[in-house]
Amino acid sequence: MYKIxxxxxxxxxxxxxxxxxxxxxxxxxxxxxAVMLRSFKMHDMEIPETVKAIGRAGAGVNNIPVDxxxxxxxxxxxxxxxxxxAVKELVLAGLLIATRNIYPxxxxxxxxxxxxxxxxxxxxxxxKNYVGSExxxxxxxxxxxxxxxxxxxxxxxxLGMKVVGYDPLISVENAxxxxxxxxxxxxxxxxxxxxxxxxxHVPLLDATKGLVSKERIAMMNDGAIVVNLxxxxxxxxxxxxxxxxxxxxxxYVIDFPTSKLLRHPNVIAxxxxxxxTGEAEENCAVMVAxxxxxxxxxxxxxxxxxxxxxxxxxxxxxxxxxxxxxxxxNMVGQISAILAKANLNIADLLNKSRGELAYTIIDLxxxxxxxxxxxxxxxxxxxSVRHLPLKK
Ligand SMILES: NC(=O)c1ccc[n+]([C@@H]2O[C@H](COP(=O)([O-])OP(=O)(O)OC[C@H]3O[C@@H](n4cnc5c(N)ncnc54)[C@H](O)[C@@H]3O)[C@@H](O)[C@H]2O)c1
Ligand SMILES: O=C(O)[C@H](O)COP(=O)(O)O
Numbered sequence: 001m002y003k004i005x006x007x008x009x010x011x012x013x014x015x016x017x018x019x020x021x022x023x024x025x026x027x028x029x030x031x032x033x034a035v036m037l038r039s040f041k042m043h044d045m046e047i048p049e050t051v052k053a054i055g056r057a058g059a060g061v062n063n064i065p066v067d068x069x070x071x072x073x074x075x076x077x078x079x080x081x082x083x084x085x086a087v088k089e090l091v092l093a094g095l096l097i098a099t100r101n102i103y104p105x106x107x108x109x110x111x112x113x114x115x116x117x118x119x120x121x122x123x124x125x126x127x128k129n130y131v132g133s134e135x136x137x138x139x140x141x142x143x144x145x146x147x148x149x150x151x152x153x154x155x156x157x158x159l160g161m162k163v164v165g166y167d168p169l170i171s172v173e174n175a176x177x178x179x180x181x182x183x184x185x186x187x188x189x190x191x192x193x194x195x196x197x198x199x200x201h202v203p204l205l206d207a208t209k210g211l212v213s214k215e216r217i218a219m220m221n222d223g224a225i226v227v228n229l230x231x232x233x234x235x236x237x238x239x240x241x242x243x244x245x246x247x248x249x250x251x252y253v254i255d256f257p258t259s260k261l262l263r264h265p266n267v268i269a270x271x272x273x274x275x276x277t278g279e280a281e282e283n284c285a286v287m288v289a290x291x292x293x294x295x296x297x298x299x300x301x302x303x304x305x306x307x308x309x310x311x312x313x314x315x316x317x318x319x320x321x322x323x324x325x326x327x328x329x330n331m332v333g334q335i336s337a338i339l340a341k342a343n344l345n346i347a348d349l350l351n352k353s354r355g356e357l358a359y360t361i362i363d364l365x366x367x368x369x370x371x372x373x374x375x376x377x378x379x380x381x382x383x384s385v386r387h388l389p390l391k392k
Contacts, residue, residue: 014285073384
């Protein structure tokens with residue numbers, strides 16, 4: 001029986017991918033094989049040594065101690081793209097709420113009283129206070145052209161916006177998906193200096209902290225809008241507030257409000273709602289549950305943020321062994337020597353690496369004994385070894 005610890009509510013559709021006869025799922029288990037979560041902050045948590053995998057039902061992994069897990073040889077999985085459409089739609093909503101003064105206008109409408117004629121009179125005289133502007137022909141800068149950024153860029157272009165994108169690390173696959181109407185900015189400064197609005201879609205990293213800075217906001221067109229549904233910390237809140245005061249910015253749309261941002265009349269704050277649609281919650285949970293299951297049962301790695309992709313169909317007539325180790329020379333040589341000493345024939349082998357980490361899946365003809373597994377664990381640089389007996 002595999003034990004799964006859930007640290008947030010995970011969509012039932014996802015949990016259903018883990019059959020009850022094999023999986024015990026609980027928000028309170030002391031020795032889990034895997035953890036599934038959304039935004040729960042794991043950094044201060046004591047993570048049991050029994051944990052073999054972490055599955056983030058979402059995109060961002062800044063709430064997970066990924067480096068610590070890598071050193072333990074534990075893969076962290078996420079669900080790339082599974083909530084991207086939900087975020088895209090909320091970005092468009094944020095832009096429209098900002099440009100059409102929708103929130104203050106709705107608050108005004110809620111104050112109206114009287115009979116139909118009186119309400120109508122108040123509507124017609126009040127509406128002049130909420131005149132907005134149109135997105136059409138305005139310039140939007142999209143920073144980060146990953147799963148969300150490309151969707152935002154393409155959708156904004158379809159609405160008639162001029163769209164400029166910036167992502168020095170864009171994948172070839174994403175570049176193919178980008179509308180040819182999207183222009184490429186050669187630098188962040190180049191992007192900011194053309195924009196009426198920007199939307200950030202990068203992970204929170206040291207390199208992206210404070211990316212929307214006082215200096216860059218100053219380059220934007222007057223009355224510009226900043227949309228941040230990515231993470232707090234990517235924008236410098238003090239710089240944003242000062243720019244809202246001066247009128248340089250007209251609105252700040254943020255999915256991660258802080259106390260100083262709350263109740264500012266030009267801050268449009270959502271309570272981290274980007275991925276909160278039934279569809280996105282289901283997509284993320286299903287994707288990550290499948291990945292965690294494949295790893296626990298077969299050692300396969302798909303969509304890990306710290307391990308290489310590694311999928312090997314089951315072969316051999318005996319044990320499967322998986323090994324995570326430092327990516328240094330002669331690891332496979334040392335592993336093979338131990339298996340040869342144990343008189344085990346290798347039926348199939350996959351060895352992949354990613355940065356400083358390597359991962360090997362080996363199918364054997366025959367069953368490996370605990371002593372040979374311990375010899376593998378004893379190789380300098382080996383981080384984790386798992387034995388996955390032949391599936392019944
Ligand atoms: N508000 C929400 O509910 C919500 C939902 C999903 C994702 N997010 C946030 O949005 C982020 C992006 O999500 P995604 O699914 O598009 O991820 P993604 O990995 O598909 O895309 C991120 C993109 O950012 C680019 N990038 C990285 N560093 C960069 C830099 N310094 N400058 C420019 N580009 C850079 C990468 O090349 C990549 O293309 C997540 O990391 C998460 O923090 C928020
Ligand atoms: O990174 C993400 O996927 C989002 O921030 C969604 O977080 P949530 O799953 O807690 O809504």
